[in-house]
Amino acid sequence: MEHKEARILVIDDEPMMADSLKQNLEEEGYKVDTAATGAEAIELFDRGAHHLAICDLQLPDMDGLEVMRHVKDVRPETEVIVVTGYGTVAKAVEATKAGAFYFVEKPFDFEQMQPLVERALESLELRAETKMMRDRLSTRAEYFNIIGASKQMQTIYETIESVAKSDANVLIVGESGTGKELIANAIHYNSLRSKKPFIKVNCAALPKELIESELFGHTKGAFTGAHADKEGLVQHAAGGSLMLDEIAEMPVELQPKLLRVLQERSYRKIGSEKTYAVDFRLICSTNRLPADAIRDGLLRDDLFYRISTITIHVPPLRERAEDTQLLTEHFLKMYSQKYDRPITSVSQAAYQRLFSHTWPGNVRELQNVIERAVLLAKSNKIEPVDLPFDNGSLPEGATASAEWEVPPNMTLEDIEKMVIEKTLQRTGGNKQAAANLLGIYRPRLYSKIRKYNIDVSSLVAT
Ligand SMILES: Nc1ncnc2c1ncn2[C@@H]1O[C@H](COP(=O)(O)OP(=O)(O)OP(=O)(O)O)[C@@H](O)[C@H]1O
Ligand SMILES: [Mg+2]
Incomplete structure (x- = not known):
């Protein structure tokens, strides 16, 4: 046409x-x-x-x-x-x-x-x-450098697709290392602004007193040390996107000013009365839950409402164990190439360790673990000893042998229930990881959880 x-x-x-x-x-x-x-x-x-x-x-x-x-x-x-x-x-x-x-x-x-x-x-x-x-790619295992085939990630890809082309403000919430920056990149590079600059400002990394002038610029002599006029980053972002990383770390005193800029779509340099129009798409990220940050007085709620037209919650890695394997393979390939080491696979036992770890550092931690393992591996396969989760002396399961002594008068079903509960406890309630450890498919684990009336949340809480 x-x-x-x-x-x-x-x-x-x-x-x-x-x-x-x-x-x-x-x-x-x-x-x-x-x-x-x-x-x-x-x-x-x-x-x-x-x-x-x-x-x-x-x-x-x-x-x-x-x-x-x-x-x-x-x-x-x-x-x-x-x-x-x-x-x-x-x-x-x-x-x-x-x-x-x-x-x-x-x-x-x-x-x-x-x-x-x-x-x-x-x-x-x-x-x-x-x-x-x-049409052929209904589930995507990779999207704009983001690896992940889990349902949660599919939903995120769909959200990115549907909001990227609008100018809606997006807030990305997720634990450290979950891939918030990758998601922000996917939004910008999928948007109509993709050929224009993408400016990223980490509010946690900049000294508090510098953030305002970094963002909005200043005129010569506006304050001690302002030796010359300076353009702010919002100016550099003109026509493109601006990412405010760790938005909850932005000084509270500065938040009303940012809110005004977003409402009026114009800003002033420090020391000047002249206003300039802003033209950027705002993407913010935070690894704190907004509700907590607001309660703790770190984030003003009026600013929060403004920046979170669309909110993307990135789930922690432990809640999407199916991506763990995909990411492991990805990083394995990446680092074996980078270090020119012929490591081609991960042993079953090593996978079990990866699945049962709770990944407080999320994908970044997994990436580091695999990088190290590629360097340590003695054969072409990664083994449990190459992983940093314990002192390497005993396989994880073996240390617990005493706990597994069968108490008297238990039926096979009682034992099955107990094994499932213990395994769920060990995986912090992660059912995919538990199913992997037990060697059964997840639906089967679900049906057993129902059958035995296992309350997963109470297991994790204790
Ligand atoms: N889904 C993913 N696929 C591939 N790599 C990923 C994925 N998620 C995260 N990573 C990698 O993990 C590292 C951390 O990702 P990123 O910086 O996007 O996380 P973040 O959520 O912004 O973390 P922080 O809160 O610490 O800033 C990067 O090296 C990134 O490439
Ligand atoms: Mg980040």
Whole structure:
């Protein structure tokens, strides 16, 4: 499809808006239909072969979101640009989650709309080309350098896909080493801003008193030591994305200023009255739970609401044991190449150790463990002694032999129940890891947990 042959459906109940958009788009060479109500839009859409719908969220007879859902149901490949009035941004974000290409706030100029239309149609073409390939890859084991096939990671990939192209603020929450930065990269490099800078600021690493001037810049003489004018990082991020890493470590005194900048979309350098427009997409990360950070007075709740339009929770590695193996293989390959050592596999016993470890340092810790093991391995296989989890003298299971003496008067079922409970305790409640250790598939473990009425959370708490 040549762009200019594209058919566009404009849905807006304000005739002025609809007509001027139609006229502008037609001048660009597109074929345009307009609808003033949801019902009319649906009727036109069902008959016409529209490639793109530009849809107002507030329609007289129905919710624009419903129209959009209809469009996506009938012909999912159709792109939708959502137009939203003041105060309905949250709903627009919902629309992008439901598959809208982009949302634009009213009032807008045609100069704003035109490139979006181009890009939406380009993306449509691209998707048509890659659709067949994509269909074959329904579960992804890798996505933008992120390794992981677990259900939790699939959900994260889908979220990234659906929010990357909007300008919605994203907050990434997860323990240290879970891959928050990789996720931030995937968002930026998947966004319409991917060719523009991606600036990262670690709020924990910068001295408190420097953060403000680093972010917003200062004028010469604004404070002692300000020998020359300085551009802030928000300026460097213009047109691109800004990542505020460890946002809960940003000084609380500075948080209202950041909030104002986000609300007013403009900022001032320290020592200057001049305001500059900001144009960056904000991605924040934190390894504290926001609720805790707010309770402890580290994070202002008003800022939190602003930065967390979309929140991505990255689960710790121990909760997605199925990724442990994939990541192990990945790092094994990576480090055996890097160090030119012919290590090709991991023994069953070593895998059992990897599955039962609780990974407080998450993927970063696993990466370090495998790097070290590649260097230590004496054969082409990684063995338990190459792993750092104990002094290496005895296999983990063997030390516990005394505990496994069979108490009298126990049935086989009693024993099975006890073994399952002990194993779950050992894996900190991780069922995948427990199933691996027990040598059974997870569904089977689930059915046994049900059968014996095992309360996993109480096992872990004790
Ligand atoms: N899913 C993954 N696939 C491949 N590598 C990963 C994955 N998750 C994390 N890593 C690797 O682990 C290391 C830590 O990842 P990253 O810096 O993204 O974590 P983080 O959550 O930002 O950590 P921190 O909270 O300490 O800043 C990096 O070397 C990264 O490449
Ligand atoms: Mg990080």
